[in-house]
Structure formats: C-alpha cells, structure tokens
Amino acid sequence: MAPDAPDAPDAPGASDAPDAADDRAxxxxxxxxxxxxxxxxxxxxxxxxxxxxxxxxxxxxxxxxxxxxxxxxxxxxxxxxxxxxxxxxxxxxxxxxxxxxxxxxxxxxxxxxxxxxxxxxxxxxxxxxxxxxxxxxxxxxxxxxxxxxxxxxTTRHLTAISAAGTAAAPAVRAQAGTDMETLLAHLAGRGLGVTHCPAPGDITLGGVLAIGGHGTAVPTAGESSGPGHGFGSISNLVTQLTAVVWDQGAGRYVLRTFDRAEADTAAFLVNLGRSFVTEAVLRAGADRNMRCLSRIDVPASELFAAPGGGNGRSLADFLEQSGRVEAIWFAFTEFPWLKSWSVAPERPFSSRAVSQPYNYPFSDNIPTPVADLAGRLVSGSWALAPTFGQLQYLIAAIGLTGDLTDVLLSGTLLEDLLSLDVVTHLLAGGLRSDLWGPSRTLLQYVRPTTLRMAANGYAVLARRADVQWVVNQVTSGYQRLLTQYQARGQFPVNGAVEIRVTGLEDPAASGVPGARPPLLSAIRARPDHPEWDVAVWFDVLTLPGTPGMYQFGRDLEQLLLAAFDGTRAALRVEWSKGWAYTADAAWADPDVLDRVIPDSYRAGGGPGWDEAVAVLDRYDPDRVFGNPFLDRLLR
Structure with missing residues (x-):
C-alpha cells in the first residue's frame, strides 16, 4: 500500500509467555x-x-x-x-x-x-x-x-469470487484471500468499478478490510458518488460479512454472517486482524472511464504553498479541478510527481488509451542505476541520499515521456544517467503523461517488483477548505526537519513523501439502511466536527535500516501531533504503516499506543474505540485471533 507545516514547531500487550515475542520493539x-x-x-x-x-x-x-x-x-x-x-x-x-x-x-x-x-x-x-x-x-x-x-x-484456496446483489444494486461476494487485482477485474468484466482503491493489486480483501484500505478521491463540484460508489474506504462498501466467532451457547467457534445494518458489524469492518473475516459482500457501481495526467513541472514551492499562494497551481487547486490527486515528492528534489485523475467518459484527443493496470514500468521495475545507488546506500554510503532522491526524480521524469524507458531498464550506469542533461529539456516541453481507460487500469499502479521501502502513515481529518493548510503544515515541517538533519550530516530519509486525499466514511455508500461507519476506520467522522469532511493522507518512505529513520519518524510524529491537535484538524495513524515511534523503533512509544491512538477515536463522543474493542472481545474472548502487540493496543 504505498506511501505518505508555517506554525508547526521546530522541535523535532498482556499475553501468555509463549506469544510475547519482542513485544517491546x-x-x-x-x-x-x-x-x-x-x-x-x-x-x-x-x-x-x-x-x-x-x-x-x-x-x-x-x-x-x-x-x-x-x-x-x-x-x-x-x-x-x-x-x-x-x-x-x-x-x-x-x-x-x-x-x-x-x-x-x-x-x-x-x-x-x-x-x-x-x-x-x-x-x-x-x-x-x-x-x-x-x-x-x-x-x-x-x-x-x-x-x-x-x-x-488465505491466498491459496480462500479466493472464491462471484456476483452478488441485484441488477439495481450490484455487488460482489469475495473470500478473504482474493487479491484486489482479481476483484477489480471481476467487477470490470461486469461493467462495474469503485471510485478509488489502494494502488497495489497484490493485497487481499481480508487485508484491505483489516486496515481500512483506500485510494484518493473527493467529489468535484457538482459530482455525486452515484449508486454503489463512495469516497471513503473499501471497508465502507461492505454490505455483509462472514467471520469466525465464539458462540457462547455452543462453547465453540462458528461461522456467523453479519448484515451491515447490525450494530456489531461496525467493529469488524476495520478490525486490525483482531478477527478472522472469511468472506465479504461489497457494493459496486457502474464503471467510469478515467483520465490520469502526470506532470513534474510544478515546483514544491507552488504545489505545497501556504493557502493563497501557489499561483493557481497548489495541490488544493488541482484537487478542486479533478477531485483525485496524488503527489510523490522525492527527498532533496524540487519538483514532485503529481498525478490527477478525472472522470472522462470519452477518450480525450491527447490521451493514450490503456486496457490493463500498472502503466509505469519505470516504477514497477528497478532500473539498473537505481539498484546500483540503492546498493551503495545500504552498504553504508547513506550521505548519497540527496543523489538518490534526484535519481528517482530523474527516472520518473524520463519514464513519463515514454521514449527513454528502454534505456532506463537496460544496463545504463548510474554515472552515465546522472550525466544526461535531460531535465531542463523535459520541463521546457511541458512534461506530462496522459492516460485514459477503465477505472482499474488507472487506479492500480504498484507491482510487487517496485523498490520496497519502510513507510510511516497518517490521516489528517479537516475541512476541505483547509486541505492546502494541512499540506503546507506537513511538507514545511518535514522539510524543516530534513534540513536540520542534513546540517548535522544525517540523512534519515532517502525515499519520498506521498500525499493523497479522500472523503470520510459515509455509511450511505453501502446502500444499506441503518448502516454504521467502521468504528476503527482512520477516516470515521468526528461527531463534534461535522465540518471536517476530508482526510489528507501522507507517508514518508525510506530504505529499511537507514540510520536515524526512527528518530526522524518520532520527531515528525510529535510535530504532527502538535500541529493537528483537534482544534483546526485532527491526526489519526494509518494502520498499515509506521507510527508510535521511539528513537530506535516503530510501534513502540507507550504514550502513543496507550493514550494518543485510543483518544483519537474517543474524541468527539459517540461510539468508537471502546465499543469496537468490547465487540471484538465478545466474539473472541480468549483472543485466539490476536498477538501480543494487539493485546497491548486494543485493551
């Protein structure tokens, strides 16, 4: 699942013994x-x-x-x-x-x-x-x-998939081991699709439901989601699910099917692996052809400018135009890779039609120069991080033109590539990639063969009118920290910052009367802030083992907690990524685990954290579906 400030500060479980492996870090x-x-x-x-x-x-x-x-x-x-x-x-x-x-x-x-x-x-x-x-x-x-x-x-045999729902309310029934590529291909074969989804195809439906998987999309002016579509997580599309649960009367585990309108279902929709969902039924809507524009000619100083800046080319400006954006900002570079998707029933004249997903081969396959430099980094030459960021940017810039991909994937040496004076020429030519096709061909673009990096992840709940403020808080705070580390001769980040925007969970997207939002979804709305209607997602990527990566993660996390304290916006962690940083580990800060995360779901009143924990415990009282980390987190 891939990666993700001016007033921000400059400062930087219970279990039986056999299962308590490395619970501290x-x-x-x-x-x-x-x-x-x-x-x-x-x-x-x-x-x-x-x-x-x-x-x-x-x-x-x-x-x-x-x-x-x-x-x-x-x-x-x-x-x-x-x-x-x-x-x-x-x-x-x-x-x-x-x-x-x-x-x-x-x-x-x-x-x-x-x-x-x-x-x-x-x-x-x-x-x-x-x-x-x-x-x-x-x-x-x-x-x-x-x-x-x-x-x-679950991936070997629990992969059955079939049509469900009705002609008026189509749906898909899929077992937990079904991967998202197969699921979306099934929908596409029936003329159906989703508004947005995670970029990788090699993730299972069970995994997506465990963590509230998402993509990037908010409605443009005048756009409605349409029947079967929604702007929240994939979990929010569930109309029914089946899970293995404890039956108190029978004194054993059984299969039980939960309808979305049942109150307890809300705890299973995003369950962190604390339950075993074997099957789910998801609503879907009529497929929509989409257009995806990529460009690398808008500098970060404009794209991430403070509100009112950006010369009409801020991230919020592009969001208003298309409703679907992603920014990938390689460390120590000036120009982010900006993708914007829009609904386009007919192919625009300038667009290239595509019929399959994964249309960025320069990203899916590690070019020789990237492998060469990555090898130098992990061998101890961590100060090459600025060069690595510039190389990743250059690979994307050249790859998006489509005419030098063969060179990139051949034996071109790092030194030869860095000597190519192509960026100025590319930017002068108005660099962009313009793709058009059925939704899944543009929504899925990450293969298992991409470079594997560690990633942190957070969602900021805010007003749509404050998206640019949130983006500026995050990126300026990140850049300030990166500069401070660099001044000390430290390079804890060598990947990219990734930014996406979604709507919040709206149970109406499921089409089930009485449906409730997923209780543990990072984008469940706050009852005390109905004006918060979007989530800005962001991740910071770096190679595993990079010196200082955990301390940098802690410094950034503390900065974000201070900036988004619930006054103008609020922070929640992205379950599948890195969070709760100490100086030398992720998922380890006791204050974040014991207080910050639970309170981020309790804030604002209404059902949430405590109800979800109680429901999951009731259906698995001995925590057979658990581990020491979840024992600590969900208590």
Missing amino acids: PGRGPAGLTRRRLLAGSAALGSAAWLLRGIITPDDAEAAPAGTPALPVPPAFPAGIELYRQTYENWAGEIHADQLWTCTPHTPEDVVTLANWAHAQGWRLRAQGHRHTWAPLTVANGTPAATAVLLVD
Whole structure:
C-alpha cells in the first residue's frame, strides 16, 4: 500500500509467555540489510520467490538432523489441512520471523476447525495474505519459531469470487484471500468499478478490510458518488460479512454472517486482524472511464504553498479541478510527481488509451542505476541520499515521456544517467503523461517488483477548505526537519513523501439502511466536527535500516501531533504503516499506543474505540485471533 507545516514547531500487550515475542520493539528493523536482501525483496527475485522462501514441511521438521533445534509439530493438528513451516517477512523486511508454522485451509469451515483446535491447544491464529504491510498486526519482528502461533494463509484456496446483489444494486461476494487485482477485474468484466482503491493489486480483501484500505478521491463540484460508489474506504462498501466467532451457547467457534445494518458489524469492518473475516459482500457501481495526467513541472514551492499562494497551481487547486490527486515528492528534489485523475467518459484527443493496470514500468521495475545507488546506500554510503532522491526524480521524469524507458531498464550506469542533461529539456516541453481507460487500469499502479521501502502513515481529518493548510503544515515541517538533519550530516530519509486525499466514511455508500461507519476506520467522522469532511493522507518512505529513520519518524510524529491537535484538524495513524515511534523503533512509544491512538477515536463522543474493542472481545474472548502487540493496543 504505498506511501505518505508555517506554525508547526521546530522541535523535532498482556499475553501468555509463549506469544510475547519482542513485544517491546516490534518494529526494530533487521540489522543485516544488504544489497542482496534489498533486491531479493524487490525486482531481482520477484514476488513468488519472496513469498515462498524457507518452507519446511512437518516431515522435514521431524527429520531434523542431529544437533539442530527441535521443531515440534503442533499437537493434535487437524487432519486434511496442509501444514508447513515458513519464513515470515513483511513488505519492507522490517518484520522478519523464521520458520513459523503455517497452514492453508481450503474452506471457511476449515478456519472454524482451526479456531477450535487453537482454542483447545492454547495456540493463536494469525490470518496471512500477501504480507504487503508494514505494521506488526500479523506477528512481531523476531517472533521465535517455538511460539504457539499458527499463520493461516488465505491466498491459496480462500479466493472464491462471484456476483452478488441485484441488477439495481450490484455487488460482489469475495473470500478473504482474493487479491484486489482479481476483484477489480471481476467487477470490470461486469461493467462495474469503485471510485478509488489502494494502488497495489497484490493485497487481499481480508487485508484491505483489516486496515481500512483506500485510494484518493473527493467529489468535484457538482459530482455525486452515484449508486454503489463512495469516497471513503473499501471497508465502507461492505454490505455483509462472514467471520469466525465464539458462540457462547455452543462453547465453540462458528461461522456467523453479519448484515451491515447490525450494530456489531461496525467493529469488524476495520478490525486490525483482531478477527478472522472469511468472506465479504461489497457494493459496486457502474464503471467510469478515467483520465490520469502526470506532470513534474510544478515546483514544491507552488504545489505545497501556504493557502493563497501557489499561483493557481497548489495541490488544493488541482484537487478542486479533478477531485483525485496524488503527489510523490522525492527527498532533496524540487519538483514532485503529481498525478490527477478525472472522470472522462470519452477518450480525450491527447490521451493514450490503456486496457490493463500498472502503466509505469519505470516504477514497477528497478532500473539498473537505481539498484546500483540503492546498493551503495545500504552498504553504508547513506550521505548519497540527496543523489538518490534526484535519481528517482530523474527516472520518473524520463519514464513519463515514454521514449527513454528502454534505456532506463537496460544496463545504463548510474554515472552515465546522472550525466544526461535531460531535465531542463523535459520541463521546457511541458512534461506530462496522459492516460485514459477503465477505472482499474488507472487506479492500480504498484507491482510487487517496485523498490520496497519502510513507510510511516497518517490521516489528517479537516475541512476541505483547509486541505492546502494541512499540506503546507506537513511538507514545511518535514522539510524543516530534513534540513536540520542534513546540517548535522544525517540523512534519515532517502525515499519520498506521498500525499493523497479522500472523503470520510459515509455509511450511505453501502446502500444499506441503518448502516454504521467502521468504528476503527482512520477516516470515521468526528461527531463534534461535522465540518471536517476530508482526510489528507501522507507517508514518508525510506530504505529499511537507514540510520536515524526512527528518530526522524518520532520527531515528525510529535510535530504532527502538535500541529493537528483537534482544534483546526485532527491526526489519526494509518494502520498499515509506521507510527508510535521511539528513537530506535516503530510501534513502540507507550504514550502513543496507550493514550494518543485510543483518544483519537474517543474524541468527539459517540461510539468508537471502546465499543469496537468490547465487540471484538465478545466474539473472541480468549483472543485466539490476536498477538501480543494487539493485546497491548486494543485493551
């Protein structure tokens, strides 16, 4: 899921013992990040090799050579469900656990069997998709192989998808392991689509519902969402879901289907992996052809200017024009990559028609110069961060023209590329890429082969009229910190800042009377601030293992908490990304975990944090679907 100030200040869980692995610092990155590991997790080996490393079957475990640690098979494991040990590693490699027991259920009923087995044996179950996540919501970094935890891979068999709903209210029924690329392709085949969605296609529906996955979109002047469309998260489109829950009367776990109008459903829509949703039905609307314009000719000084500046080319200006924008600002560069999407029933004369997603090959595949310089960075030459930012910008600038892509993906050396005097020429030519096609072809644009970076993530709830103020607060505060670090000879950021904007959750988008918003969604509206109608999302990306990245993350987080204190706007964390920073770890600051995050959902009154925790506990009282980190967070 990819990445994300003038008055901002200059300042910079309970569990049983076997599961308490590395609970103090779940985000501490791997110490030995090498160029080989960096590329193995990206284009060099591809997603299949990354996901399938380290498999050990029960027979292999029983036949371990003399002198090696014992690998006991889970006791009384249910027959007929494939079981093996597998290395767990998340998207950026910050969370790594060796040889955890993993299984592949064929049916939702198999998950029920697993839940009852785990309950009887004192084990825990963690749903696992394609691991395209950053936060320790599945397992913590360094979880020992002996931990009584079983990963449940949904991607092999729990992937059924079918039409649902009615002709007047079309929908799709999909199991939790269905990836978003397949889901959107199914909808497109029926003439349906969504308003916006996460950019990667290799994320499961279960994962998207766990964290409230989103894209970027707000309505333009006079635009209505239309039946089946909405400007909130994918979770908000759910009309019905099925989950494995504890039945108190039966004394066992069972499958139960929840309709959206049921009050308890609101706790499952964004559940952080604290429940096991096996299937969901989502509303969809008539597909819309879209146009996506990319440009790199608007300087950050205009795009991120204070309100009233920008010469008519501020981010808020582009937002008003198209309603759908994303800015990618590479560190130590002047010109961000700005994408803007708009609804376009007919192909504009200047647009290139596309029929498939992933239309930025220079981004999807790591060019030789980028791999070369990334290797130098992770080998210890961190001061090359400004050069790396400029190189990423140059790759995007050249790639968007479409005429030098072959050069970029060939063996061009870094020094040769940096010597190319092309940027001035490109900018003078009014650089832009102009694509047009069905919605999914433009909404999905991140492949597993892109460069894998660590990312923090936050959402700022605000008035639409204050979007530019929020953007200016974030970017100026970020730039000020980056400059302060650089003056000390430190370069904690070598990726980009990414900024997107969405609407807030409107249950009416589901088409279900009586529907409630997802209680744990980062973009659930605040009852005390009805004027806050949008969320500005932003992430900061950097290579895992970059010195000072956690301290920088802490400094930025504290700056943002001070700037968006609930007076003019309010901050919430993006569940799938990095947050709760200490000087040397993410997801570790006790004040943010114990107070700031829960209070960000309690503020303003109405149902929220405490209700969601209580509902999830009621349907899983022994926390079979939990881990030590979630025990700490959701208490």
